[in-house]
Amino acid sequence: MLCAGWAFRYVQLADGARQIQRFLLDGDLFSSLSIFEDASHFSVKALTDVRICGFPRSEIREKCYGDRGLQSAVAQSCVADGRDTAKLIAVLGRCSAEQRIAHLFLHLMERIAARQVIRDRRYPLPLRHQHIADAVGLTSVHVSRVLSLFRERGIVVLSEGVLEVIDVRALEGIGLL
Amino acid sequence: MLCAGWAFRYVQLADGARQIQRFLLDGDLFSSLSIFEDASHFSVKALTDVRICGFPRSEIREKCYGDRGLQSAVAQSCVADGRDTAKLIAVLGRCSAEQRIAHLFLHLMERIAARQVIRDRRYPLPLRHQHIADAVGLTSVHVSRVLSLFRERGIVVLSEGVLEVIDVRALEGIGLL
DNA sequence: CGATCGGTTGATATGAATCAACGTGCGTGG
């Protein structure tokens, strides 16, 4: 579990490309489902300084049998993960570059806002263009172009690790699934 | 649960596009995780004649508490689903058209072979080009072109609901993750 | 017999990748 900081879960492809599966925020398990797997098929990398804590899988599994609350919590975590993952498939399969990035931002905004108060529509977002690219299947060059566009059109500005959302409506309009 | 026949799980996007998340074979749950969700966010459609049977979610959940075998089976099903889903994300995010289709074929071949004896490397595969397109994020026109290429190169031939695999090695070579 | 559906093929358009150059800020070592 990631206790504090930012990280991401990803896989490295044979040709060196990297696909980011999920950004991890404080309180997130690296992967809920991996509680039930003995071998992980992903890697995790920190984006900021982090604090993590670990649990033996077998212990969690064991506790699940006796504890309905825990079992239900684990299940809900898996479901949330699965829902996001399913949405990501649709985004990668069917959306344009602008839509992909809009979706990523909306998704992260929701998760960040669930953890902290947002002032002035400014969301902490310690990502390089390359991370965004690896998350939504684009090139960092193209991410840069799209972000320039968003900036020009007065939609969002990402800079210095902060995402400033100027026109949420426009962003949601682009991101319509 | 799909007891017999072929089906697929998908979502319909706002612009009418369709993203297929998973093809369902006999014995598959529509979605393992949906045991723990009360609202489904996907649709299912049959590809062939099918037989299905249903269970009340609450009953399954209830049985899980007492029955380690069932709980473990459900967990394994969720894990398998999650693993395939994660792989699909990498494929959609980072692979070319040929690689996407090769992956889909290899993935389905594996699942089909787990259920029935394969003779002459001929796999039953009742998909239209449009289904392949909707599964891997391409156009049916482009799927047609890629399949022509595969045919010319003597790799696989898909026709009349049967996938004939002529050169598995070549297919695996293309599909390398 | 005509209509519809699925597949093929060709011409063209377009979105994103690639290649390349440049600027800027920053850390590091001299």
Add this chain to the structure above:
DNA sequence: CCACGCACGTTGATTCATATCAACCGATCG
């Protein structure tokens, strides 16, 4: 303290993969 190298972002030119548009064909079905 300076100079250099490096990571990151930006921008322009060009290429490439895939989409789009359109025509055609064969099979199937009412």
